[in-house]
Amino acid sequence: MKIDPFKVLKRPMVTEKSNMLKETSNQVVFEVDQTAKKPVIKYAVEKAFGVSVEDVRTAIVRGKVKTVGRYVGKRSDYKKAYVRLKVGDKIDVFEGV
Numbered sequence: 001m002k003i004d005p006f007k008v009l010k011r012p013m014v015t016e017k018s019n020m021l022k023e024t025s026n027q028v029v030f031e032v033d034q035t036a037k038k039p040v041i042k043y044a045v046e047k048a049f050g051v052s053v054e055d056v057r058t059a060i061v062r063g064k065v066k067t068v069g070r071y072v073g074k075r076s077d078y079k080k081a082y083v084r085l086k087v088g089d090k091i092d093v094f095e096g097v
Contacts, residue, residue, distance in 0.1 A: 005044035008036045013080060025084065028091055032081045034060070041081045051089040057082040 010031040012018075018029040032041055038056045045053050059082070063075035085091070 005048035008044040027084045030081045032079050034079045049091050052086040054086045055084040
């Protein structure tokens with residue numbers, strides 16, 4: 001495969017829920033490109049961080065409608081990937097965050 005992992009993976013999602021998933025079920029959460037499929041996300045995480053991926057689940061998060069004064073706008077939609085790592089693997093980028 002000729003896939004650049006850093007074009008597929010946009011950023012890690014660091015929230016209370018993602019920290020809980022990391023501690024309890026060895027999962028990490030990334031914001032990914034909206035056109036990326038599960039096998040591509042799995043390949044990108046394995047190449048970028050040198051870990052073994054067990055499972056990938058995705059969700060498309062719809063942007064909220066926001067009002068600022070009299071102006072109404074909409075935040076962009078984005079895609080989230082919940083990546084379960086094999087037992088014993090971890091991604092050090094999330095440590096100490």
